[in-house]
Amino acid sequence: MSDFLKSLDPRINRLSIPAEFGSSFPEKDEKDQFITYEVFVQPKENKAMQHEGIVHAPTEEMAFLFAKEQFSRRGMSCVGIWVIKTTAIQVSPITENGEDIYDYINKEIMEGAEENGLSTYQVFQLAKRGKQHSLSGSVEANSFEEALWNAKNTFADDKPALNLWIVKEEDILKIEGDEFADIWNTLPDKKYRDAMDYKATEKIKKFKEEQQKA
Amino acid sequence: MTEEALKDLLYKIADDQLILGHRNSEWTGMGPLLEEDIAFSSMAQDKVGQSLAFYNLLHQLGEQDPDTVAFTRNAEQFHNCQLVELPSGEYDFSLIRHFLFDHAEFIRFQMLAECPIEEVAQVAKKLKGEVKYHVMHANTWVKQLSNANEEAHSKMQSALDYALPYALGIFEPSKYENDFIEAGIYAGEKAIETQWKENIHMVLEEAGLKLPDWDTLKPVYGGRYGKHTEYLQPLLSEMSEVFNEDPTADW
Amino acid sequence: MYGGGQVFEPSSTNNELLKDEDPKKLAEFEARIARGEKIEPKDWMPKLYRKQLIRMIEQHAHSEIIGSLPEGTWITRAPGFKRKLALMAKVQDEVGHAQLLYGAAETLGKSREQMIEDLITGKSKYSNIFNYPTFTWADSCFISWLVDAGAIVNQLANARGSYGPYCRALDRICAEESFHLKYGHHCVIHLATGTPKQRQMMQEAVNRWWAPMMHFFGPSDKISTHTEILTKWKVKMATNDECRQQFLDMYVPKIWELGLTIPDENLKKNEETGEWEFTEPDWEEFKRVINGDGPCNKERLAVRRTAEERGAWVRRALAAKTKGDKYVAPMA
Ligand SMILES: [Fe+2]
Ligand SMILES: [Fe+2]
Ligand SMILES: [Fe+2]
Numbered sequence: 013m014s015d016f017l018k019s020l021d022p023r024i025n026r027l028s029i030p031a032e033f034g035s036s037f038p039e040k041d042e043k044d045q046f047i048t049y050e051v052f053v054q055p056k057e058n059k060a061m062q063h064e065g066i067v068h069a070p071t072e073e074m075a076f077l078f079a080k081e082q083f084s085r086r087g088m089s090c091v092g093i094w095v096i097k098t099t100a101i102q103v104s105p106i107t108e109n110g111e112d113i114y115d116y117i118n119k120e121i122m123e124g125a126e127e128n129g130l131s132t133y134q135v136f137q138l139a140k141r142g143k144q145h146s147l148s149g150s151v152e153a154n155s156f157e158e159a160l161w162n163a164k165n166t167f168a169d170d171k172p173a174l175n176l177w178i179v180k181e182e183d184i185l186k187i188e189g190d191e192f193a194d195i196w197n198t199l200p201d202k203k204y205r206d207a208m209d210y211k212a213t214e215k216i217k218k219f220k221e222e223q224q225k226a
Numbered sequence: 227m228t229e230e231a232l233k234d235l236l237y238k239i240a241d242d243q244l245i246l247g248h249r250n251s252e253w254t255g256m257g258p259l260l261e262e263d264i265a266f267s268s269m270a271q272d273k274v275g276q277s278l279a280f281y282n283l284l285h286q287l288g289e290q291d292p293d294t295v296a297f298t299r300n301a302e303q304f305h306n307c308q309l310v311e312l313p314s315g316e317y318d319f320s321l322i323r324h325f326l327f328d329h330a331e332f333i334r335f336q337m338l339a340e341c342p343i344e345e346v347a348q349v350a351k352k353l354k355g356e357v358k359y360h361v362m363h364a365n366t367w368v369k370q371l372s373n374a375n376e377e378a379h380s381k382m383q384s385a386l387d388y389a390l391p392y393a394l395g396i397f398e399p400s401k402y403e404n405d406f407i408e409a410g411i412y413a414g415e416k417a418i419e420t421q422w423k424e425n426i427h428m429v430l431e432e433a434g435l436k437l438p439d440w441d442t443l444k445p446v447y448g449g450r451y452g453k454h455t456e457y458l459q460p461l462l463s464e465m466s467e468v469f470n471e472d473p474t475a476d477w
Numbered sequence: 478m479y480g481g482g483q484v485f486e487p488s489s490t491n492n493e494l495l496k497d498e499d500p501k502k503l504a505e506f507e508a509r510i511a512r513g514e515k516i517e518p519k520d521w522m523p524k525l526y527r528k529q530l531i532r533m534i535e536q537h538a539h540s541e542i543i544g545s546l547p548e549g550t551w552i553t554r555a556p557g558f559k560r561k562l563a564l565m566a567k568v569q570d571e572v573g574h575a576q577l578l579y580g581a582a583e584t585l586g587k588s589r590e591q592m593i594e595d596l597i598t599g600k601s602k603y604s605n606i607f608n609y610p611t612f613t614w615a616d617s618c619f620i621s622w623l624v625d626a627g628a629i630v631n632q633l634a635n636a637r638g639s640y641g642p643y644c645r646a647l648d649r650i651c652a653e654e655s656f657h658l659k660y661g662h663h664c665v666i667h668l669a670t671g672t673p674k675q676r677q678m679m680q681e682a683v684n685r686w687w688a689p690m691m692h693f694f695g696p697s698d699k700i701s702t703h704t705e706i707l708t709k710w711k712v713k714m715a716t717n718d719e720c721r722q723q724f725l726d727m728y729v730p731k732i733w734e735l736g737l738t739i740p741d742e743n744l745k746k747n748e749e750t751g752e753w754e755f756t757e758p759d760w761e762e763f764k765r766v767i768n769g770d771g772p773c774n775k776e777r778l779a780v781r782r783t784a785e786e787r788g789a790w791v792r793r794a795l796a797a798k799t800k801g802d803k804y805v806a807p808m809a
Contacts, residue, residue: 017776017779019550019776019780020610020611020612021550022464022553022554023252023256023549023552023553024776024780026313027783027787029783030779033779045588045590045591046792046795046799046804047799047802047803047804048583048804048805048806048807050807050808065577065645065646065807066580066807066808067261067576068260068589070795070798070799071370071798071799073366073370074367074370074795077363077367078261078262078265080265080359081264081265081267082261082264082265082573082576085268086652086653097802098805098806098807098808099802099805103808105519106517106519109512109514141516141517141641142514142641142644142645144645144809145809175517177808194354194355194358195355195356195358195359195362197352197355198275198352201275201352202271202275204275204562204563204566205566205656206656207658207660208659209659210656210659210660210663211663212662212666212667215666215667215670216666216670216734216735218670219666219669219735219736223736248553251552251553252552252553254545254549254565254568254569255546255549255552255568255571255572256549256783256784257784257788258787258789258791258792259788259792260542260572260575260579260589261576262791263569264572264573264576267565267566267568267569267572268569271569274558274561274562274565275562278562292558293558296558297556297557316787317788317791370795370798371791371794371795374794374798377790377793377794378790378791378793378794381790464553464554465553465554466554466556467554468551468554468555468614469556471674472674472675475671475674475675476671477556477557477560477667477668477671
């Protein structure tokens with residue numbers, strides 16, 4: 013009799029896990045919970061950068077390493093990834109479908125705003141509940157509030173925006189451009205990850221024909 | 227340069243990648259944190275995919291098809307360095323091995339991208355980008371962990387000390403070194419090794435890890451000539467367990 | 478992947494939670510759902526909605542991460558390059574699904590680490606089917622094709638639900654599931670139409686997995702607790718019986734066309750009602766396994782805990798790098 017858990021999985025047998033373990037498990041270290049980064053991916057040159065989800069990571073470099081494989085390992089191409097600490101993003105209220113958040117933004121919001129000098133802010137918009145935020149572009153401003161006002165003057169149009177995310181340029185880690193283009197260049201070769209690569213109708217047809225003959 | 231020499235080169239590259247990819251895939255579903263589980267699995271897939279690309283080149287040169295070559299040879303027919311066949315161990319070792327190996331591979335691919343044999347150059351050029359991400363990943367992890375706390379630092383240092391002699395085995399000279407250099411295929415193992423030492427030195431210094439005096443290390447050679455540790459044959463038997471239930475079957 | 482049979486709270490606590498909700502806000506909330514609009518994290522929502530969604534998404538996430546183990550059993554032994562690469566990618570996807578789903582549940586206010594702790598301490602459940610072993614390569618093929626097919630039936634239904642972040646995660650997941658389904662089917666076709674030995678291997682896997690597969694969708698709605706309010710709120714989108722019927726309708730013919738038999742002599746489609754008839758699954762066994770007494774419950778949790786323990790030093794070290802930054806929930 014061995015004292016180790018016997019598994020059908022050879023990987024697990026190599027770990028020599030005790031066959032019996034107590035029912036108590038030490039509570040997880042609270043610090044195990046890394047902070048949250050929002051991940052944005054641009055799949056193609058002529059498509060907008062879009063929010064894809066989050067990763068938990070200790071630093072933004074690691075957030076990028078994680079984001080690349082979790083959010084850009086599929087598809088035919090990828091031209092860039094941005095990662096942004098969730099706490100660095102300023103969020104507007106959210107409206108009902110069909111309502112435009114810009115209609116609620118007026119000049120007064122800039123009163124009493126904390127001015128930090130002129131910088132670039134990136135603006136993401138949500139077009140419909142249930143969809144993802146996508147990048148509209150950038151504005152120059154002295155504060156988040158001014159950025160909001162400038163965003164209205166720059167991006168408001170007849171298509172309503174329900175919700176805005178605004179981020180200071182310096183808070184974004186951008187992995188994109190010529191320097192990084194080649195890290196995605198084998199994506200089209202990863203056919204084994206694609207449903208298209210598993211056609212077998214011919215095999216079934218042949219099998220059925222043989223069955224009928226027999 | 228003879229075809230035999232070229233095959234020798236392609237085999238050692240492909241075998242390294244297959245065995246390391248296989249080893250690293252053992253972490254899939256059991257990684258230290260979810261996101262890293264995913265990233266490390268992608269890189270394991272990249273490695274196996276890279277080996278397939280090189281076995282395909284060999285197939286074009288008249289060798290058997292990739293499945294037969296990968297799943298039916300015995301340990302002594304494999305030309306991988308011993309570094310890649312060692313058990314995965316804990317994450318410190320798996321990471322250090324990935325760091326040491328991929329730095330070497332990146333240099334190798336950079337050189338082979340300029341190779342006069344068009345087919346080889348094309349494959350190397352393409353795969354270089356993948357390996358660039360692997361190196362970014364490895365550098366970041368090695369730096370982050372080694373600088374983090376005492377516990378991680380000492381684990382990473384021990385893993386490095388253990389792995390280095392095996393890592394030098396990557397550069398075990400082949401019988402054909404001079405042929406490769408003369409034909410301009412690539413600059414040879416010595417050249418890769420020199421560049422590699424420089425590259426890893428920079429990162430390890432930032433990581434606060436110590437490199438020993440190279441002269442005190444005895445490289446673990448033999449892998450390139452079919453001499454392996456006790457770990458390779460069981461790995462291969464496991465890998466081909468299903469395949470060999472019926473090698474003629476279509477799985 | 479995921480099955481039905483979610484563990485919802487008994488209805489007495491439900492009423493308790495609903496009692497003190499603001500009727501005006503509740504009416505607006507319900508009107509938005511009735512209009513077919515999604516609820517987003519910052520919107521007002523009833524406590525009960527939040528609680529049941531966390532429970533459901535969390536269980537789904539656990540099922541993905543635990544679900545990576547039975548197929549992972551064959552990851553080092555997949556026959557040939559094509560299968561080796563595909564299985565690695567497939568198991569990786571399941572881990573990725575867990576990551577996406579934990580993220581969706583986090584938007585409701587429970588941290589990922591708290592959820593993982595509840596998994597490894599046995600406080601929180603995962604899909605029962607993963608408590609069964611994969612004896613052969615063919616078992617892993619059965620899972621890739623048919624367990625994933627069952628999961629897809631469920632996930633496609635849930636993707637039409639009311640909570641935005643969960644729907645977005647499911648959209649991504651369903652896109653990847655189409656690869657799993659095709660890959661799994663491809664594997665099964667090759668075994669079923671292959672050598673006599675391969676064929677036998679596949680038939681034995683079907684025999685082993687049929688009962689767990691029928692359990693997968695959960696007990697019949699006739700005997701499970703009422704979930705009317707969750708249906709109204711578009712948390713529960715299809716009944717267990719509807720999912721099971723849909724699965725049988727789509728996949729039984731595909732299994733039969735490969736000359737495989739299904740170990741239930743009562744299984745047939747009633748042409749009049751259009752419903753599939755089958756031997757009632759053994760729900761006592763289902764309960765026994767879900768409560769911890771299945772062939773692999775112990776192993777699955779032990780492996781998950783071991784992975785946590787082996788990774789602890791890594792997470793400790795990295796956490797030392799975060800410089801006092803505070804965790805916040807994802808935004809969408
Ligand atoms: Fe699944
Ligand atoms: Fe899944
Ligand atoms: Fe799946």
